[in-house]
Amino acid sequence: MLCNRVQLRRTAEEQSFTVSYLVSSCGLSPEAALCVSQKVNFPSADRPDSILTLLRSYGFTDTHISKIAKTRPNLLLSDPINTLLPKLEFFHSIGIPPADLAKTLSSNPALLGSSLKNQLIPTTSWIFGINLEKKIVPKIAALIELGVPASNLSLLVTLHPYVLLQSRNKFDRTVKEVLGMGVNPCKSTFICILQMMIRMSKSSWENKMEVYRKCGWSEADFHLAFKKQPLCVGISEKKIMSVMDFLVNEIGWKPTAVARVPSVLLYSLKKRTIPRCSVIKILILEGLVETNMCVSTVLTMSNKDFLDKYVTKYEEDVPQLLNVFNGKVSLAELGYKFEETCVV
Structure with missing residues (x-):
């Protein structure tokens, strides 16, 4: 019975979160968001955040994103790297201007749901005369x-x-x-x-290397991180600076250590990194887990595994833990604060 109640509560919270996300991040009205939430459900912001970041990097405006969220919301749960990126790059490679591409795909988002190999490439090669x-x-x-x-x-x-x-x-x-x-x-x-x-152009590559230098990386660190996770060079300067600031100055991680696990730079700071580290910090202070936790393990494990291992398991001991995990309550609001090496 307890498991059923927890599951029902989680489902209701996820629907509420979906509506809130569609309004705050996709620009939908509360009424439209409620309607769309009947068709799609976001367990967390991780996947849709990645999709929106990718679309914006290709020139999609808030208006374009709002249209996609209304007409084809399931695209926000697509795999950004293996499903969406190849199609965007393909359209870009055949010479469609960014503004035209964003306008066309937001008006016809079904194109992004089409098979690249079996539909898009054969069709466009015929239209554009590519040999x-x-x-x-x-x-x-x-x-x-x-x-x-x-x-x-x-x-x-x-x-x-x-x-x-x-x-x-x-x-x-x-x-x-x-x-x-x-x-x-x-x-x-x-x-x-x-x-x-x-x-990437040469200037973009050099600019991104300079951003990471400002965060404490050497050129060797940059190349190591790129070879481990090539997408780390596609992150905006603002996000790089904010994530590195939190991991280095709040958590106490050395810049070189971050370079060895660069995938952590791709996660949402607000929706994933800070909430997870906050959960672990509380559990450590309450004496419920060991103090020598590994940052990379905490951040890279799946949402389900983290929820099961560190949230659901200790909900009775720390009633606010689920709200901390969902980013609804901060450490400061509960009277805690981060200290260096709070997670090692």
């Missing part, structure tokens, strides 16, 4: 010669076809740069790094 065999096959042959395995080539064609649609000069130059970083062509990370470097 796929002439443009793509030589590049695939070059990658095979380098030792890129068939399984990774399949990922490249399926998830990142825009890489193969670049000019031959740009493609060859970028491959050479990736190899120069010491990345093994046989590893799947080779494809991930190649597609990210294809996307």
